[in-house]
Amino acid sequence: MQSTTLILLLGFMATAAFYFGRGRSLSLVGGPGHGTALHSLPGYYGYYVAIWVAIPALALLLLWVMVEPKLIVTLVVSGLPEAYRDLSPGELNLLINNIQNLASGDVVSVAVDETLQAAANQFNQYAAQSRQILAVLALGFAGLGGAIAWRRIHPDLRARNRVERVIRWFLIAASSIAIFTTVGIVLSVLFEAIRFFQKVPITEFLFGLNWSPQMAIRADQVGSSGSFGAVPLFTGTLLVTAIAMVVAVPVGLMTAIYLAEYSSARVRATAKPLLEVLAGIPTVVYGFFAALTVAPWVRQAGESVGLEVASESALAAGLVMGIMIIPLVSSLSDDAINAVPTAMRDGALGLGSTRSETMTKVILPAALPGIVGGILLAVSRAIGETMIVVMAAGLAANLTANPFEAVTTVTVQIVTLLVGDQEFDSAKTLAAFALGLMLFVVTLFLNVIGLNVVRKYREQYD
């Protein structure tokens, strides 16, 4: 039986259980007219039975689906002839893959011999058996649960409280997913990064000046030892981020000031949504624009004044990234400026200062913590931005501070290392996770500080 059919069947059983449970509770007290003799509303007895039917069976189903593939593989492998059992893990994996492909009727990479065919048949047989056992067990669990709940129904049963407790646990589980996600990110990145640092010393990674992450197929190949010094990536990331900030911070800040202080209501009502559109454009679109429109333009402009500009210059990527970040900076600055009490502004204006003086000498100093927090968030966003740099920045790791040269960034390298075929124990693939760890730690640090500063600052004037 397919698991979808099984789930549908369980859903049907739970629905039926609801009506049976409700009917049972009412008939115990002598019909619909006597509902007040029950502890809870009749519906809650229905839900109570339904929960008993559905949840144990679904839990079993989930567990089964997780354990089943590995169990079947182990069984099939243990049934293989002696000769196959001494294979190296990689070869064994390949063999298992072939058996699975043969079993599902896909293309197989080796000649099919009798052992393989037998193993594939065995595989299919185990899979069919497993599905049968699962169906019987799940339906059995559902029936058993239903029977237990059915017997427990009694006018004094606190059915509402029990149902509400289950709901409460579901809500807690849902809100804990955020924590599991963070833990998952940290663990998945950390484990692979630790494996990487076993192959490449962490000092070389953090302080090495040479990045060329190829691994040799044979030991005697030229350049067989890839070098994993990530400093050029860090400087490249910083260069692009700095260019983006040079664009985004003044423009975003001045936009916020102009819209808050000078513009008419009509201008504000049109300009603000337009800037929000800027924030809603997908980054891949910015990347396309950077690579196909801005980069050639920067190159031409540079050449017309006699500068040599790489076609994948850091400048083009940084400029476009800066434009992408303008709305973020301007909206966070806007919040910070608006949080400054009007009394301070009115006081400054009343003493005869012009509006620009009020702004630069009174409001901005007061709003500075909020603005700085916003800028930190913007920097974190720029560091983690991927598509623009993947499409518009280069791949070669240059250690340079010249914005007209091509540089590469941490995110670009993660993408190039992980896109395409990969094996999971080469330093090349694991390097991506080490870079991911760096990225996560740095952005987390910036986010925590930025969010805290912004929040503290808001509370200060509340």
Place this chain on the structure above:
Amino acid sequence: MAKSKGQTTREKVEAGLPRRRRKELMFKFVGMLATTVGVVFLGVFFSTLIAEGSSAFKQTFMKLDIELAEDVIAPGGELDLAYADFDGLVRSALREAIPEVSGRRDRRELYRLVSVGAAYQLRDLVEANPELVGTKQTMWVPASSNVDMLIKGNIDAELDESLRPISDKQIAWVGTLQDDGRIETRFNKALFTNGDSRDPELAGIKGAVMGSLYMLIVTIALSFPIGVAAAIYLEEFAPRNRWSDLIEVNINNLAAVPSIVFGLLGLAVFINWASLPRSAPLVGGLVLTLLTLPVIIIASRAAIKAVPPSIREAALGLGASQTQVVFHHVLPLALPGMLTGTIIGMSRALGESAPLLMIGMVAFIVDVPGGFNDPATALPIQIYLWADSPERAFAERTSAAIIVLLGFLLLMNLAAVILRKRMERKW
């Protein structure tokens, strides 16, 4: 009045006024300039996009009189679709249309005027109507992408022959075809009905759109209930303790974690550990769920906060339990705000590409995916792939795909705005 250097304070202030007014004007001007930067960029961006992409919605077609020769398609009276030389039929029709071509090299150049899609079209036609075998059909078949670019004016015919992908002879033949009324530009249906292809004139976005659709279905089915449940717990039930604080800090941080890190998580957990299939919309949807959850939770919490406490108190006063208060009263009132937040989260998920690169969705996939486990790409990834292709015709299609993507995003945001406007309640 204090005096210094023979000036009153008033005089001093007045002396400074012109300078201060100039500064004020400058400041205002700089502010205006900054505001226009964003708006001007938006204008330039959309105008180049439309100028570049609008031509991709049209496609050049060629009228050919194709002889469906029986000995080619059905040798021995039996239909042989797999091995029949449909290309040959198209070629002979082309030779017929321009009879003056002779010599192998010239002929080969001539054949390049028509797309390989012409043969597929022919095969589909014969498959659908076997009775047509032996007749002569007048058909509009797609021209090759170079002819298409020439007709649309994207290839400069004045350029030196070696600098353009189409030769002088080919241009002359296209001219002959045009004079015969055999060339026409029509609406580019293939863009919306085909999957990806190596040939620009046959490449379409249907596969990518379906991939995105399957992913969004997974995302919304998971992230909406989970996000709403988490928001309800945090706003209505959570005790003020360290665990709740931890959850809260986590959610705020996750909202700002770079999306590519979620891709790494997906690769390590869903693909390596749980061995789910690569390139599948299911895995993409799971990753996007984790990515959009913080957005939905934050929006849902704001919506719950906006429900006035008097409603809760009234229900509690009438004897409802806390759970009943939440599910019978607070949730229905907060739902419009939650839905708005969900739509915004979905529009972010639709435009996201970096995490999908990590889980193998960046592959050349011709078939339109038919389920959650089929290999697929997404619309933003298709844009990324096409943007990397060197052919001029793909640049045009990239812009068209971007226009479609932005159209979807616009629709979603419009829906969110309308929902907010119509359902919003003032208390």
